[in-house]
Amino acid sequence: MSSSASSSRTSAFFAHPLAPYGWDTGWEADFAPYAAAGLLPGRVVRVDRGRCDLATAEGAVHADTAFVTPHDPLRVICTGDWAAVDPHGEPRYVRACLPRRTSLVRSTASDRSEGQILAANVDHAIIAVPLSAELDLGRLERFLALAWESGAQPLVALTKADLVPDPVTLAHLVQDVETAAPGARVLPVSATGNDGVELLAALVTGGTSVLLGTSGAGKSTLANALLGQEVMEVQAIRDVDGKGRHTTTTRNLLVLPAGGVLIDTPGLRGVGLYDTGAGVDRTFPEIAELAEDCRFHDCAHESEPGCAVQAAIQDGTLGHRRLESYRKLQRENQRIVAKTDARLRAEIRDDWKRKTASGRAALRAKRGNAR
Structure with a gap:
């Protein structure tokens, strides 16, 4: 041609x-x-x-x-x-x-372990984390696992950055979030002062972005700043607990002036995982990398000999909070998948029986030594 x-x-x-x-x-x-x-x-x-x-x-x-x-x-x-x-x-x-290129899915609160699709054909997942309250890194890691599993590229927007006037404190907060979000860009933004908004808009130009976060995270204010006009209604934060009400009640797709589109979502009270094994591994890449050097391929990273993950905990190269968060998300995801996977349910049941028998044997031995 x-x-x-x-x-x-x-x-x-x-x-x-x-x-x-x-x-x-x-x-x-x-x-x-x-x-x-x-x-x-x-x-x-x-x-x-x-x-x-x-x-x-x-x-x-x-x-x-x-x-x-x-x-x-x-x-x-x-x-x-x-x-x-x-x-x-x-x-x-x-x-x-048409067949979806990506889909953002969370688990519902029902006992049937159903998934709920939040948005389709998304390129970027903007996770709004407010600096008006203490950082909840565990919740952030849940959002990250959700985003990575969807196939979208996560971005973390630290909203209400104007409430942290000390640059040193702000830098420390950014560093803490970067540690919890490897592979994701972390940007402090102030929608009211328009600080960091232009850079965020440039990062998502030309694609489809979804805005995620809890109620009161400043999503609607950030959406208005990205859109360049007051499109989303904004409500004040309660002084009692620093939380906000659901301003957005439906998922709306809006065209961005610099190119691309934005999907604003209601605040998510719960971030249930739904078959996000790969997403959890992407959220904790350092643990997955360490696990390759463990002596046993099925190492649980607890008390097994030759565990590289536990060695990293001991020498301080891996934080104990990160490992506990990883374990928690892995267990939750395993339970969700097991509800629809009989083989996995059997494996979990057998593992529980082995651990119970081992614990009883250790207790009997302890009692025998005491006598």
Whole structure:
């Protein structure tokens, strides 16, 4: 193909009405069978009770999702999906969704161990951590495991940085978070003073970003700063406990002025893991690296001889808090997976029996020595 023809196709692509929403040649190729059937592509910008709003080449469309409401909760249509819409009839219907490139999933509070999809086709996960309260590194590590598992690149935004005027204290806080978030960029930002916002906007330009955090983390204020206008409602933080109420009640996809789109989510009270084994390993890469030097390949990093992880704890190169957090997330993820994996349930049960028998034998030996 000549360079002029290639340039012409590139120009035509960037002139596509859905380009600001992330439409590219890959999505165009995936959508080709639906286009041949006369369907219209659109990106889901909001979902609410079986209906969704989409951005299409013909403008905003309000459509029914009845045709794509499966029993699997991970396949329900969500904000960020690319969908095929029937352009005719009232109401309009979403006929199908394109395969997702990434998906952000957490575990629900139900006993059935179901997953809940929070956002689809996300490139960056911006985790808002407020400096208005004491850092909760364990919760941050949960968000990081969620983000890494999704396939998105996590970014940590330390919001309300203006509340820490001492630069030395702020630098120490950034360093603590960087230690808990290897592989993720950590940025102190002040949405009210616009400090750090431009750098964060530059990092997420051109892709799809999702904003995560607890209630009162300053997500809506940060979203307004990134959008350059007051789009999201902002509520004051309670003086009693420093927490905020849910300002955002739905997941909304909005176009960023510098390029790319932002999905703002409601504050998450709980961050349950859902089959995030790889995500946990990405969150604690130093432990996974140390484990390669353990004497036993199935080392539990507790009291086994030749354990490189315990050796790192002893010489101070690995913090005890990091190891305990790693163990906690591994156990939780294992329990979630075991609910739907009979083989894993059996392995956990056998391991528990072995440890119980070992403990009883040690107790009997101790009593015998005492006599």
